[in-house]
Amino acid sequence: MHQNKNSAIGVFDSGIGGLTVLEQLIKLFPNEDFCYIADQGHCPYGTKTAKQIGDRVEKVSARLIEKGVKAIVIACNTASLHIDRARAITDIPVVSVIYPTCARAVSLTRNKKVAVLATQATINSGTYQRLLEKENITPVPLACGEFVDFVESHDLDDPMADKVVADKFLQLPDRTFDTLIHGCTHFSLLENSMRKCLGDKNFVACGEPTGEYLKKLLEEQQLLTTATGKGRVEIYTTGSVENANATMKWFKAEHSPVQHIDID
Ligand code: DGL
Numbered sequence: 001m002h003q004n005k006n007s008a009i010g011v012f013d014s015g016i017g018g019l020t021v022l023e024q025l026i027k028l029f030p031n032e033d034f035c036y037i038a039d040q041g042h043c044p045y046g047t048k049t050a051k052q053i054g055d056r057v058e059k060v061s062a063r064l065i066e067k068g069v070k071a072i073v074i075a076c077n078t079a080s081l082h083i084d085r086a087r088a089i090t091d092i093p094v095v096s097v098i099y100p101t102c103a104r105a106v107s108l109t110r111n112k113k114v115a116v117l118a119t120q121a122t123i124n125s126g127t128y129q130r131l132l133e134k135e136n137i138t139p140v141p142l143a144c145g146e147f148v149d150f151v152e153s154h155d156l157d158d159p160m161a162d163k164v165v166a167d168k169f170l171q172l173p174d175r176t177f178d179t180l181i182h183g184c185t186h187f188s189l190l191e192n193s194m195r196k197c198l199g200d201k202n203f204v205a206c207g208e209p210t211g212e213y214l215k216k217l218l219e220e221q222q223l224l225t226t227a228t229g230k231g232r233v234e235i236y237t238t239g240s241v242e243n244a245n246a247t248m249k250w251f252k253a254e255h256s257p258v259q260h261i262d263i264d
Contacts, residue, residue, distance in 0.1 A: 003070040003092060005223050008033035008234070009214075010069030012060045014043040015152050016244065017186030018075030019251045021097065022233070024207030025073065026253045028215060029224075032231045035067055036075075037261065040239030044148045045078040046119025046184070053121060054082040061086035061094070063263050070223055071095065073214060075206070077183050078119045081127060093217055100209035101181060102131045108202040109179040115140040115172070115201075118183030119148065128183055140177050144168055144187065151186040156250050165193035178202060189250065230254070236261040 009029070011022050015038050022036050039045075039060055045053050057079045064072055071093040074080045080096035087094050105114050116128040120143040129139040150164050179202040182188040188205035195203070218224045225231070233255035237244040244258050 003068055005070065006225050006227055007068050007070035008035045008232070010035050010037075010061075010064030010067065010072040011075050012037040012039060012064065012072070012079070013076040013185055014038075014045040014056075014079065015040045015148070015186065016248045016251070017148070017151060017184060017189070019248060020185050020188050020205060021073065021075035021207040021210055023251065023253055024211045025214065026231070026233065028211040030230060031227045032225050034231060034233045035064060035069055036233070036235045037064065037263070038235070038237040038239070038244060039263070040152070040237045040244060041263075042238060043152060044119065044145060045076065046121045046145045046148060048121065050082070050121070053078060054085045057082040058085040058089060059263050062089055063261070065090050065092070071214070071218065073097075073210065075185050075210075077185065077206070078121045081122065081125050093221065093223075095210065095214055095217065097185065097206040097210045098127060099131070100213040101183070101204060101206045102128055104209040105179050105181045105202070105204045106132070106135050106137060108204065109137060109177075111176070111178045112137045113140060113174070113177040113179075114138070115142065115177045115180040116183045117142050117144050117147075117180065117187055119143060119145050122183055128181060140172065140174050142168070142172055144184070147190055148184065148186045151189050152247060154247070156189055161190055162193045162196060165190055166197050169194075169197050179204060182206065232256065235259070238263050
């Protein structure tokens with residue numbers, strides 16, 4: 001494939017959660033083209049084995065590379081754990097959401113206690129916990145896979161959201177943290193319900209810090225587009241287009257109609 005600076009940026013997630021990252025990327029890079037894959041045919045990733053997740057990372061990345069993208073943003077924390085599987089098959093930059101998001105939380109916490117909400121696979125990996133502990137910050141981890149299922153199958157204004165979040169937060173061992181990491185890209189979509197439960201905290205989502213990191217990287221590698229018009233945004237799902245359209249109503253950025261793609 002002949003990538004160049006005017007090629008699209010590839011973005012993927014197990015589902016629609018990564019659109020929270022794409023939304024921020026479009027704001028930061030209005031002239032760039034984007035190609036987003038929601039691997040909904042294989043969602044959730046968070047309950048799969050490391051090998052299964054790694055295999056999806058490799059296959060979805062390979063498809064983006066085939067489409068000629070100039071960089072890949074893994075808009076999924078669980079998939080970011082297996083970034084090496086993507087890097088092994090390409091020389092283009094591949095970006096994880098974990099490090100920029102964690103660095104943002106580190107810069108915000110004052111009481112050095114940070115909650116990490118993520119999928120079971122991400123919590124089990126201990127990645128966020130280790131990064132925080134290295135900075136002498138106490139992590140308060142909680143696996144919240146239920147939130148992924150909820151976001152993938154409900155409208156965000158569904159009144160059940162408050163209950164799903166409140167019930168889950170009964171399991172929080174400690175609420176004295178001042179900063180919370182949405183360590184799964186689906187979770188910032190439930191932030192309103194979380195705020196009702198937890199009150200005033202710093203909520204850190206993946207989109208903005210990852211976008212800023214990507215900006216530096218594309219500048220350094222002279223890969224920013226030279227186009228001046230509005231970029232094109234293509235969205236694919238390995239699942240049902242109808243289901244994707246029904247659950248991503250909150251995604252307001254202009255894009256071409258969602259298309260199905262098989263990646264097996
Ligand atoms: N959105 C994904 C993440 O950031 C994972 C959701 C899932 O498929 O379990 O971890």
